[in-house]
Amino acid sequence: MSKINQIQNELREQSGEKFQKIADAYLHKKGYEQINPLGSVIGADKVRTGTPDTLVVLPNGKYVFAEYTTEKKGVAQKFKKDLEKCFDEAKTGISVEKIQEIVLCHTSMLSSDEIALLREECQNRGVNLNIFGIGPISYDLYQKYPGIARDFLGVEVDTGQIVDIDEFVKAYDKKAATPLNTTFHFREEELEQVSQGLNNSNLVIVSGKAGTGKSRLALECCNQFLASHSEYQVRCIFIRGAADIFEDLRVYFSEPGYHLIFVDDANRVNSFEYFIQILHDQREDQQIKVIATVRDYAFEKVKELAQSYRNWTEVELNSLDENQIKQILKDEYEILNPLYLNRIADIAQGNPRLAIMAALLAKQEDRLDSINNVSNLYDEYYSSIRKDLQELGDENLLKAAGIVAFFRTVDRSNEKMMEEIEKAFGISQEVFWKAVRQLNDHELLDMYENEIVRVPKIRNFR
Numbered sequence: 001m002s003k004i005n006q007i008q009n010e011l012r013e014q015s016g017e018k019f020q021k022i023a024d025a026y027l028h029k030k031g032y033e034q035i036n037p038l039g040s041v042i043g044a045d046k047v048r049t050g051t052p053d054t055l056v057v058l059p060n061g062k063y064v065f066a067e068y069t070t071e072k073k074g075v076a077q078k079f080k081k082d083l084e085k086c087f088d089e090a091k092t093g094i095s096v097e098k099i100q101e102i103v104l105c106h107t108s109m110l111s112s113d114e115i116a117l118l119r120e121e122c123q124n125r126g127v128n129l130n131i132f133g134i135g136p137i138s139y140d141l142y143q144k145y146p147g148i149a150r151d152f153l154g155v156e157v158d159t160g161q162i163v164d165i166d167e168f169v170k171a172y173d174k175k176a177a178t179p180l181n182t183t184f185h186f187r188e189e190e191l192e193q194v195s196q197g198l199n200n201s202n203l204v205i206v207s208g209k210a211g212t213g214k215s216r217l218a219l220e221c222c223n224q225f226l227a228s229h230s231e232y233q234v235r236c237i238f239i240r241g242a243a244d245i246f247e248d249l250r251v252y253f254s255e256p257g258y259h260l261i262f263v264d265d266a267n268r269v270n271s272f273e274y275f276i277q278i279l280h281d282q283r284e285d286q287q288i289k290v291i292a293t294v295r296d297y298a299f300e301k302v303k304e305l306a307q308s309y310r311n312w313t314e315v316e317l318n319s320l321d322e323n324q325i326k327q328i329l330k331d332e333y334e335i336l337n338p339l340y341l342n343r344i345a346d347i348a349q350g351n352p353r354l355a356i357m358a359a360l361l362a363k364q365e366d367r368l369d370s371i372n373n374v375s376n377l378y379d380e381y382y383s384s385i386r387k388d389l390q391e392l393g394d395e396n397l398l399k400a401a402g403i404v405a406f407f408r409t410v411d412r413s414n415e416k417m418m419e420e421i422e423k424a425f426g427i428s429q430e431v432f433w434k435a436v437r438q439l440n441d442h443e444l445l446d447m448y449e450n451e452i453v454r455v456p457k458i459r460n461f462r
Contacts, residue, residue: 007138010153011107016070017047022152023068023105029145032056051085062100069106076114101128159243168236178356184220186324194221197313204291207299208317211353214293232258239268256285267298273305319350333359400435409454
C-alpha cells in the first residue's frame with residue numbers, strides 16, 4: 001500500500017474530535033499561526049460547542065474562521081449550515097465585515113457544483129473561502145508535513161531526517177547539552193558573510209570547532225534569508241542514525257519551487273554528496289540553496305565533495321573573546337558576579353557552548369565551587385548520553401567507548417590496529433563498528449564516512 005493510501009485511510013478513520021486536532025496542526029503549518037481551537041477541549045481529544053471550530057486572529061485585526069467535519073455523507077449541507085452560523089453575529093460575536101476568510105477541512109469529497117455553491121455563499125458576503133479535502137490534506141502530509149502524519153496518524157512517511165526549523169530546534173534541544181533557542185550574539189560579520197554567500201551562490205559551508213555556534217549562526221541565517229525571500233521554503237536535516245536519506249530527498253526536492261536546505265554537522269552525514277548532486281541536478285523550475293555546518297577536523301573531506309560544484313562559499317567561525325563570553329552570560333543567564341564571570345570565561349576559552357554549560361551548572365547549584373571542579377561539566381555534558389546507554393543496556397557500547405577513548409582515533413582501514421583491538425579486547429570488528437555507530441548517533445563519538453571514529457574535541461579543562 002502506498003503512503004498516500006495509508007494517510008488517506010487513516011484520515012478517514014479519525015473521529016471528529018481527533019480530526020480537529022489534526023486540522024489545527026495542518027492549518028498552523030500552512031501559515032495560520034494564531035490558532036484558537038474554540039471547538040476543541042485543550043489537552044484532550046474532545047469537542048465542545050463553538051462557532052467556528054477554530055478562530056484565527058490575523059495581524060490586520062480581521063479573522064479567519066475554520067470549520068471541520070469527518071462526515072462521509074451530506075458534507076456540503078453540513079458546511080452550508082456551518083457558514084450560516086459563521087455569518088450570524090449573534091452566535092460568533094464578530095461582524096461579517098471582520099471575517100476575512102473561512103476555511104473548511106474535511107475527510108470526504110465534494111463535487112465541483114457543491115464547491116461552487118459554497119464559494120458563492122461566501123462571495124456574496126465578501127469573504128474568501130478555502131477548502132481542504134482529503135486529497136490536498138493527504139498530499140500535503142506526504143510531501144510537506146510528514147511530522148503530522150507520523151505524530152497524529154502513525155504513518156512514517158520518511159526517515160524523519162528532513163524537518164522544518166521548529167522541529168529541528170525541538171529535536172536538537174532534546175539531544176544537545178545546550179539549547180539553540182538563545183538570543184543571537186556577536187556574529188554579525190559572519191552573518192553578513194553567510195547572507196552574501198547565499199545571495200551570490202547556492203552553497204555555503206560554515207566551519208569551526210565544536211561548540212563555537214555554527215548551528216545557531218546557520219539558523220539565524222535561514223530565518224533572515226526567509227524574511228527577505230518569502231518564496232523559499234526552509235528545510236533542516238537532522239540526522240537520525242544510519243538511515244539513508246536519498247529517498248527522503250527525492251520526495252522533498254523533486255518538485256518545482258524554491259528551497260533552502262540546512263545540513264547540520266555535514267561531517268555526520270553519511271552521504272553529503274547527495275546534497276551536492278541536488279545542486280548539480282536542479283532544474284529551471286527550481287532554485288535550491290544549501291547551507292551546511294562542518295566541524296573543523298572534517299572540513300577538508302567536505303571541501304573535497306564541494307569542489308565539484310565550484311560556486312560555493314566558506315565561512316569560518318572562530319572563538320569569541322572573553323568580553324563577548326561574559327556579555328552572553330549577563331544577557332542570557334543574568335550572571336553579574338565578577339567571580340562567576342571570570343571563572344566561566346576561563347573555563348570556556350572563547351567557546352560559547354562550554355560557557356553556557358558552565359552557566360547552567362552554576363545557576364543550578366547557585367555556588368561558585370560548583371564550577372571549581374570542572375569535571376562536573378563532563379557529568380553534565382554526558383548525562384543524557386549516559387542515560388541512553390543505560391537504557392540500551394549493551395555492554396559492547398561501553399567497551400567500544402573505552403577502546404576509542406584509549407586510542408583517541410580508530411581507523412577502520414588500519415588492519416593492524418583492528419586486529420590488535422579484536423585480540424586485546426575480545427570484541428569482533430563487526431560488533432565493534434556496530435557499537436561505534438550507535439555511540440556516534442548519541443553524539444558520544446565523532447564518526448566520519450563509517451571509516452574513522454574519534455573522541456569528540458572537547459577542551460582539556462584546567
